[in-house]
Amino acid sequence: MGIRQRTLENLVAARARRLVSDMKTILITGNMGYVGPWVLRHLRESRPQATLIGYDMGYFSHCLTRAAILPECRTDLQYFADVRSVPEKILEGVDGIIHLAAISNDPMGKAFEELTQEVNHRATVRLATLAKQAGVRSFVFASSCSVYGFAEEGARTESSSLNPLTAYAQSKVAAERDLAPLADSRFRVTCLRFATACGMSERLRLDLVLNDFVASAVATNRITILSDGTPWRPLINVKDMARALDWALDRTTGEDYLVVNAGSDEWNYQIRELAEAVARVIPGVQISMHPDAQPDKRSYRVDFSLFRRLAPDHQPQMDLETTVQELRQGLEAMRFRDPDFRNSAFMRLKVLEELRRQGLLNEQLEWTNRARAHRREAATSVNAPVPVRS
Numbered sequence: 001m002g003i004r005q006r007t008l009e010n011l012v013a014a015r016a017r018r019l020v021s022d023m024k025t026i027l028i029t030g031n032m033g034y035v036g037p038w039v040l041r042h043l044r045e046s047r048p049q050a051t052l053i054g055y056d057m058g059y060f061s062h063c064l065t066r067a068a069i070l071p072e073c074r075t076d077l078q079y080f081a082d083v084r085s086v087p088e089k090i091l092e093g094v095d096g097i098i099h100l101a102a103i104s105n106d107p108m109g110k111a112f113e114e115l116t117q118e119v120n121h122r123a124t125v126r127l128a129t130l131a132k133q134a135g136v137r138s139f140v141f142a143s144s145c146s147v148y149g150f151a152e153e154g155a156r157t158e159s160s161s162l163n164p165l166t167a168y169a170q171s172k173v174a175a176e177r178d179l180a181p182l183a184d185s186r187f188r189v190t191c192l193r194f195a196t197a198c199g200m201s202e203r204l205r206l207d208l209v210l211n212d213f214v215a216s217a218v219a220t221n222r223i224t225i226l227s228d229g230t231p232w233r234p235l236i237n238v239k240d241m242a243r244a245l246d247w248a249l250d251r252t253t254g255e256d257y258l259v260v261n262a263g264s265d266e267w268n269y270q271i272r273e274l275a276e277a278v279a280r281v282i283p284g285v286q287i288s289m290h291p292d293a294q295p296d297k298r299s300y301r302v303d304f305s306l307f308r309r310l311a312p313d314h315q316p317q318m319d320l321e322t323t324v325q326e327l328r329q330g331l332e333a334m335r336f337r338d339p340d341f342r343n344s345a346f347m348r349l350k351v352l353e354e355l356r357r358q359g360l361l362n363e364q365l366e367w368t369n370r371a372r373a374h375r376r377e378a379a380t381s382v383n384a385p386v387p388v389r390s
């Protein structure tokens with residue numbers, strides 16, 4: 001390659017970098033879930049001048065945990081709407097998108113298999129296509145390390161073969177695949193394959209392994225491991241997820257289309273080690289294996305060296321012990337004591353099932369007229385009924 005051509009390429013790359021570095025207006029889909037509130041907080045601090053727009057169906061909007069204010073007050077504008085039918089108009093003037101909206105775990109993916117493909121895969125590709133047409137310059141997709149499924153030999157890198165075992169993981173693989181051809185120097189796509197999230201949030205989920213262990217320890221002084229404890233599972237604190245998403249918005253490293261594992265090598269744990277870490281922070285906790293413990297189908301270690309290389313200033317900062325302590329403090333401050341929490345509003349699937357049972361969501365997971373009437377009642381009632389107990 002001649003020097004002139006290289007110079008030209010450098011100029012083009014520099015121009016592309018300048019184009020993406022000016023993120024004035026950022027749309028965050030799925031901002032009203034577990035991760036979203038931290039993303040808003042983080043972006044408010046790191047980009048005080050930016051206009052932040054939220055876009056969420058609000059399935060879990062009522063599942064607040066220790067929120068001093070409604071987290072969405074941190075947006076400049078909040079849409080309550082379906083990501084499957086984003087109107088083109090709202091993308092005008094948007095510079096970057098953080099796309100979190102999803103049917104967000106395996107149990108929900110199993111219960112709503114077709115919808116999981118529709119929301120996580122097809123709606124993602126449609127949104128990205130419209131975004132590109134509207135002149136959005138950066139699209140950040142919250143993918144998942146669960147695409148690796150079961151992998152015994154060594155830590156998985158981005159080029160390792162994929163083994164998505166569930167509808168949820170399959171939907172993430174399909175979305176990543178179909179986002180690739182959309183990417184170019186004017187429309188950068190970043191798929192962050194996140195490790196399993198953990199940590200306190202203003203919309204806490206307890207259907208995540210570490211959060212489940214801490215909740216169980218706080219409520220019952222016991223942790224029962226539902227496998228033989230040997231599976232590997234990389235973890236990441238939600239605050240560190242927000243840091244990674246912030247980096248991806250206007251990254252200056254990596255190709256136009258980038259898939260990168262987001263987490264850190266030190267956070268590759270075996271399930272048993274996670275339980276032991278909780279027991280160290282919360283003394284007197286007993287750990288037992290489930291009587292019929294089977295080896296877990298999901299087990300993988302992940303190599304995060306690419307993320308370390310590309311995002312040296314946005315590496316995870318939290319440690320496991322502090323994460324457990326924050327969860328414990330958060331739960332205690334909520335006076336959390338429910339030993340039956342796996343049937344409560346802390347579980348995403350339970351909330352959706354309850355909203356369905358009450359006829360507030362139809363089988364396409366769209367709000368029904370009944371829900372609209374319910375919302376009107378709730379708005380005029382001081383003791384508004386909460387659909388699911390928490």
Ligand SMILES: NC(=O)c1ccc[n+]([C@@H]2O[C@H](COP(=O)([O-])OP(=O)(O)OC[C@H]3O[C@@H](n4cnc5c(N)ncnc54)[C@H](O)[C@@H]3O)[C@@H](O)[C@H]2O)c1
Pocket residue numbers: 029030031032033034035036055056057058059060081082083084099100101102103104105119142143144145193194195196197198205208348
């Ligand atoms: N939590 C984890 O362990 C983890 C790990 C890897 C990747 N991720 C990904 O990160 C993202 C956020 O995860 P989370 O834990 O906050 O999940 P969450 O379930 O708490 O939040 C998802 C949000 O998406 C919204 N949503 C769902 N369908 C929608 C639709 N059709 N239209 C508009 N909004 C819709 C929900 O109302 C909810 O507020 C997801 O894409 C998830 O797959 C999460």
